Amino acid sequence: MSIYYKMVFGILVAEVSFFSVLALPLPSKIRKPLVSVLVRPFLNDIIQVAIKCMLGFVLLLFVDSINRVYSVEQELDAINPAGGYSSSRMEVLSRKFFAQRNMYLTGITLFLTFVVVRTFNLVRELLELKDHYHLASPDYDTSAEEKRNVELKKELQSKIAERDAEIERLKEKAKALQKEI
Structure with missing residues (x-):
C-alpha cells in the first residue's frame, strides 16, 4: 500500500474512533464537556482549511x-478467457484487487467523514435541546436558582445605594470646596 493510501487509512481510523466516541451512550454531564473538547481544534481556520484540503x-x-x-476491468476483458489462469491473468486480477481495495478505502473514508460531521451536529443539537428543556421544564427545580438570583439582586441594589450615597457626599464636598475657592 502506498504512503498516501496509508494516510487515508489513518484518516479512516481517526474517523472511526471519533464516531465511536460520539456514539457512546454517555450521560449529558460527561458528553457535553467531551464534545466541547473534541470540537475545539476544529474551530481553528487553519485546521478547517487543512481538513478541506x-x-x-x-x-x-x-x-x-x-x-x-x-x-x-477493460484489460481483464481483453485477456483471452480461454487461457485459464495464466500468469498475466493472475497479475491483472491482483491489480484489480488492489484497485478495488483503494476505491473502497477512499470511498468509505469520504462517506464516514460526512457521517461523522452529521452525527456531531446532531449530538450538539441534542445537548442544546436538553439544556433548553431543563431550563423551561416546570418540574425542573429552579427554586434554589431563583433564591440565589433574588439574593444577588438585593446585594447589588444595596451596593448601588451605597455608591449613590457616596456620590452625593462627594458632590456636597465638591460644592463646599468650590465655595471656599
Whole structure:
C-alpha cells in the first residue's frame, strides 16, 4: 500500500474512533464537556482549511481509483478467457484487487467523514435541546436558582445605594470646596 493510501487509512481510523466516541451512550454531564473538547481544534481556520484540503485529496484518490478499476476491468476483458489462469491473468486480477481495495478505502473514508460531521451536529443539537428543556421544564427545580438570583439582586441594589450615597457626599464636598475657592 502506498504512503498516501496509508494516510487515508489513518484518516479512516481517526474517523472511526471519533464516531465511536460520539456514539457512546454517555450521560449529558460527561458528553457535553467531551464534545466541547473534541470540537475545539476544529474551530481553528487553519485546521478547517487543512481538513478541506485532505478531503479534496481523498476525493481525487477516489476518482483515480475508480478510473483504475475501470481500466483494469477493460484489460481483464481483453485477456483471452480461454487461457485459464495464466500468469498475466493472475497479475491483472491482483491489480484489480488492489484497485478495488483503494476505491473502497477512499470511498468509505469520504462517506464516514460526512457521517461523522452529521452525527456531531446532531449530538450538539441534542445537548442544546436538553439544556433548553431543563431550563423551561416546570418540574425542573429552579427554586434554589431563583433564591440565589433574588439574593444577588438585593446585594447589588444595596451596593448601588451605597455608591449613590457616596456620590452625593462627594458632590456636597465638591460644592463646599468650590465655595471656599
